[in-house]
Amino acid sequence: MKILLDAKADPDSDAESTNGFTAMYIATSKNHPKCVQLLLDAGGGPHILAQNKFAPLYIGAQNNSQECVELLIKANANLNDQANDGFTACYIACSKSSVDCLQLLLENTADPNLKANGGFAPVSMHMQYISSWL
Numbered sequence: 844m845k846i847l848l849d850a851k852a853d854p855d856s857d858a859e860s861t862n863g864f865t866a867m868y869i870a871t872s873k874n875h876p877k878c879v880q881l882l883l884d885a886g887g888g889p890h891i892l893a894q895n896k897f898a899p900l901y902i903g904a905q906n907n908s909q910e911c912v913e914l915l916i917k918a919n920a921n922l923n924d925q926a927n928d929g930f931t932a933c934y935i936a937c938s939k940s941s942v943d944c945l946q947l948l949l950e951n952t953a954d955p956n957l958k959a960n961g962g963f964a965p966v967s968m969h970m971q972y973i974s975s976w977l
Contacts, residue, residue, distance in 0.1 A: 844881055848885040854886060855867070865891050867883075867899045868893055871906075872899075872902045872903075874908040874910075876911050895926055898932070899911075900912060900922065900924065903932070904933070904936040904945070906939075907936075907944055912944045912948070913947055922953035925959075929961070930959050931959075933954070934963075934964075936965075
C-alpha cells in the first residue's frame with residue numbers, strides 16, 4: 844500500500860465505485876491500524892460513509908479495533924454518524940461488547956443518547972450484554 848500511496852494513488856478513489864467501501868473502511872474492518880495511518884497520512888477520509896452509511900469508525904467499534912478507532916478519532920472522524928438503521932459507533936460498541944472502543948468514543952464526546960431507528964439508545968443495547976461486562 845505504501846508504494847501506491849507514495850506514487851500519489853488516491854486513497855479515496857473507490858468511494859463511489861464500491862458503494863463507499865474505501866481502503867480506509869476495509870483497513871479498519873480488517874483491524875490494520877498501520878494501513879489506517881498510512882491512508883490518513885495520504886489524505887484518506889475518515890468520514891466517507893459506505894452505501895449503508897456505515898462509517899469506518901462504526902466498523903472499527905464493531906470489530907473492537909481499538910487502535911483503528913483511536914486513529915480515526917484523532918483524525919476527527921464524526922463520532923455520531925448514524926447508519927441507515929440509526930446505529931452509531933457508540934451503539935454498535937455496546938452491541939459487540941467493545942468496552943475499550945466504547946470508552947474511547949465516550950471520552951471523545953460521542954453522544955450516548957442518540958437512538959437507533961427502533962427508539963433504543965446505547966444503554967438499552969448495553970443492558971442486553973451487561974452480564975458479560977460485570
